[in-house]
Amino acid sequence: MTVQSAPESSLVLEPDLRRIHRSMVRSRVLDAFLADLGRRGLVGLVAPAHGYEAHLFGALAALRPTDWIFGDLRMGSSVLERGVATRSWLAQILGTASSAHAGHASAAELTAREAHV
Numbered sequence: 001m002t003v004q005s006a007p008e009s010s011l012v013l014e015p016d017l018r019r020i021h022r023s024m025v026r027s028r029v030l031d032a033f034l035a036d037l038g039r040r041g042l043v044g045l046v047a048p049a050h051g052y053e054a055h056l057f058g059a060l061a062a063l064r065p066t067d068w069i070f071g072d073l074r075m076g077s078s079v080l081e082r083g084v085a086t087r088s089w090l091a092q093i094l095g096t097a098s099s100a101h102a103g104h105a106s107a108a109e110l111t112a113r114e115a116h117v
Contacts (some may be wrong), residue, residue, distance in 0.1 A: 012061070020061050024053040027077040034076075034093065043093060047073035057081065068116045080114035 012020075031048040037048035049056060052074050060081050063069065071078055079089055 002030050016061060020057050023057045023060075023077070026080065027053050027057070030077050030080075037093075043095075045073070049074040049077065066116060079115060084115050 027049055031050055033098045034043060035048060037043045054073060055071060056078060060069070060078055069082070076093070080086060
């Protein structure tokens with residue numbers, strides 16, 4: 001049995017791996033922050049992505065910026081990977097009037113048309 005190596009074009013470069021790792025760590029930190037808000041009753045539905053980060057951010061890394069993603073409860077921080085500002089993301093989570101939904105949507109319904117989310 002011979003083992004073939006992956007073509008050079010399919011390899012993930014070190015800077016990309018570092019960016020993906022930073023995104024995964026940021027996701028964990030934000031999940032802990034949201035869990036704390038949930039325990040205090042400041043946000044309703046909280047579904048952490050703890051343990052799902054690798055497949056989430058690995059899949060996002062394979063997409064083109066023009067590809068649309070349709071998230072679920074555990075994909076909240078994926079909008080940050082797509083370039084949405086943390087302030088805008090938090091406004092949607094908290095359901096404030098300054099959010100994209102003007103406070104009329106669930107925290108699980110994160111959207112950002114400009115980021116194809």
